[in-house]
Every structure is written in structure tokens, then in C-alpha cells.
Amino acid sequence: MNGKAFVRVVDSGSKAMEEIHQLHRQGYLPEDIYVLAHDRDRTEYLAGAADVNTISVEEEGLIRSVANWFRSRGDELRAKLEAMGLSRREAEEYEAELDRGKVLVMARSRTADRML
Template sequence: MTVKLTVENAVQAKKEIENLVTQGYSHDEIYLFAHDKKRSDDITDALDTEKVGVVEQGFLDSLKNMFSSRGDELRNKMEAVGLSSEEAADAEKELDQGKLILIAKK
């Protein structure tokens, strides 16, 4: 089961992550996305969520993302952790507005 949540900031993200953990998700099953890569890395590290890597995407998609725009990279990663291409496109639009996306996947 995949759950997608949109939050405004890291404080709200922390609260939602705590809720997901109480629902039985582990930190390794929760992914956080932000449009700015540094912001994403900083919040992911601070809140101990998982990063989308080769395991989730596969080697070729990971390699392709190195040469893609940030928007394409984000959509690919969100699809890799359970969103449809349409859901990922909608989520990327929310990221463009400065919001954070949390995706929890069992």
C-alpha cells in the first residue's frame, strides 16, 4: 500500500512521519521529496527517512536521472516508490509550490 501526503514544512513532515510510524511504517519505508535538492537532503537526514536509490529505481533509471532535469528526476523517483505517472506529475507541481511530499510504501 502506498500513501502520499503533502505538507508545508519540516515540522508538519515530522508530525506526519510520526503518524505513519504509529500506523506500522518503518522509517525505511517513508520517502520525503522537496524540489530543492539540498532542502530534500537536509530534511531527509534530519527526519531519518529513506532516500530513493538504485534499489528502488534500478540502475538504468538511476543513471538516467543524473542527466535529467530536477522535475524529471523527481517524477521518476516518485514513480519508483509507488505513484502512477499522473500522480507523480501532480505531486511535482506541488513541489514547485515549495511544499514537501511524503510517500510511504509497504
């Protein structure tokens, strides 16, 4: 999968669900949509409830994924965001939003380079 992910910052899980439904209406498939929160359990809960993805080994690559086991949560989150095609600066900015309790909804197409 190539290309930079579209990222939307939302204030709550319910806003994340609204954003995910909007992405579905725009033609994104569940496997094209990702959620990320600072808390791992919250990320897993939202992804499960919306039937979308979390950033996994497939997106990160094996080496980066294994390295995340030894990183702080902030470093891990930034690495996940960079794996989604964001620059280091963008990853730092979005990780700061996660620190404030925000949720990220991301999308990128597996079949085309379309961006929102």
C-alpha cells in the first residue's frame, strides 16, 4: 500500500464513528480506514466497533513493528504514523493531539492514490 494517509482529528469515539461513516459514504472500504488513540485499548475498541483497522505489521513492516515493543508509547505512535506516510513533523503534531485525548481517523486507498 502506497501513499500518504488522509488524517482527521476528532474529539471523541462518537465523532470517530461519524467520520468513519462519512468515509464509507465516500467509497472507502473498511480495510482502507484506520483509527488510532493514545490508549491501545481505546484504539482496539473503536476499530472493533466500527469494523475498521488499526495500524499493524502490514502497514509498519516487521522491523518497525518489533522495534515498537521497546519504544515508549509516544515513540511507538509516531512510528505508526510515519508508517502511514506522514512526515516526522506531522507524526509529532498528531501524536501531541493523541496526548490530549483526541482520536485519529485515517484513510488511504489500497487500490488507487485517491486522497480526500
